[in-house]
Amino acid sequence: MKLEFVExxxxxxxxxxxxxxxxxxxxxxxxxxxxDYDNRLLHFRGxxxxxxxxxxxxxxxxxxxxxxxxx
Numbered sequence: 001m002k003l004e005f006v007e008x009x010x011x012x013x014x015x016x017x018x019x020x021x022x023x024x025x026x027x028x029x030x031x032x033x034x035x036d037y038d039n040r041l042l043h044f045r046g047x048x049x050x051x052x053x054x055x056x057x058x059x060x061x062x063x064x065x066x067x068x069x070x071x
Contacts (some may be wrong), residue, residue, distance in 0.1 A: 001040070001058040003042065007035050009061055017062040018053070 010016050015029045026046075033044040044070040 001055055001061065003035050003037055003040060003055045006042065006055070006058065006061060009063065013063045017064060018058050019062070020053070020057045020059045021059050022057070026053070 010030055010033060015027060017025055017027050019025050023054065028044045033042055035042050042053045044051050
């Protein structure tokens with residue numbers, strides 16, 4: 001997945017959930033995440049570790065709502 005898209009969505013929503021090709025899901029937050037465009041990685045600090053994620057391993061991106069918004 002394009003890092004530019006992931007970064008734009010994270011800036012828009014503040015937090016997003018990524019699904020990796022391994023099936024693992026990770027919730028990332030704006031203040032804990034940086035993007036390394038040269039190496040196509042994103043770095044984020046979780047509660048117990050520092051993660052390095054290969055952008056090519058991201059299958060999907062999800063924004064979740066605390067409530068359903070009506071149009």
